[in-house]
Amino acid sequence: MVAGGASDTGGVKPMAIAGRMVRERERLIGMSPDERAWRKQWIKDQELHHGPCKVPALERELNNPIKRVYRAPLDIITKALTPALGFQRAFTVRYWTGKALIALTGIYAGAYYLKYNQNDWTRKGGWRVISSRKACVPGDEGYPRVSDRTEPADYAARGFKQSPI
Structure with missing residues (x-):
C-alpha cells in the first residue's frame, strides 16, 4: 500500500x-x-530494454496529424544531427531551435502590429505612441524653451496636420 x-x-x-x-x-x-x-x-x-525506444504506432497515437505536420521540419533536423551529436544533444538543439523560432515570430508579429496599427486621426483603436518634449534645464542652450505647439488644435491633432489629404 x-x-x-x-x-x-x-x-x-x-x-x-x-x-x-x-x-x-x-x-x-x-x-x-x-x-x-x-x-x-x-x-x-x-x-x-536500455536506451530510448521509439514506437512508431505510439507516436502516431499520441501526436495527431496536425502536430505531426508542424513537428516534421525539426524532426528531420534532429534525425540528421543525431549521428553527429548524439540523441540528447540533437534533441536539445531541436528544443531550443523551436523555442527561438516561436520567440522570433512573436517579436516580428509585435513589431508588425506596432508599426502598422498605430493610433492616428483615421482610427479609434491601435497603439498610441506619445513622445515627451525634450528636457531643457537652466544652463542649456535655448533655456527657457517653450512648447512647439502654438495653437490649441496642435494638442490633439494625432497626425491630422501632417496628412497629405
Whole structure:
C-alpha cells in the first residue's frame, strides 16, 4: 500500500501473469515442453530494454496529424544531427531551435502590429505612441524653451496636420 491510502494498482485488482511456474517448487515437480517454452519466453520478456525506444504506432497515437505536420521540419533536423551529436544533444538543439523560432515570430508579429496599427486621426483603436518634449534645464542652450505647439488644435491633432489629404 502506498502512503495516504492510494492503491499501487490504481484500484484494479492485481493479476499474476507468471502462472504457477513462479514458485520454484512447482517448477521442480515437472514442466511440459509447452510450459518450458512459455517460461523461457516469460523470463526473456522480463529483461528491460536500455536506451530510448521509439514506437512508431505510439507516436502516431499520441501526436495527431496536425502536430505531426508542424513537428516534421525539426524532426528531420534532429534525425540528421543525431549521428553527429548524439540523441540528447540533437534533441536539445531541436528544443531550443523551436523555442527561438516561436520567440522570433512573436517579436516580428509585435513589431508588425506596432508599426502598422498605430493610433492616428483615421482610427479609434491601435497603439498610441506619445513622445515627451525634450528636457531643457537652466544652463542649456535655448533655456527657457517653450512648447512647439502654438495653437490649441496642435494638442490633439494625432497626425491630422501632417496628412497629405
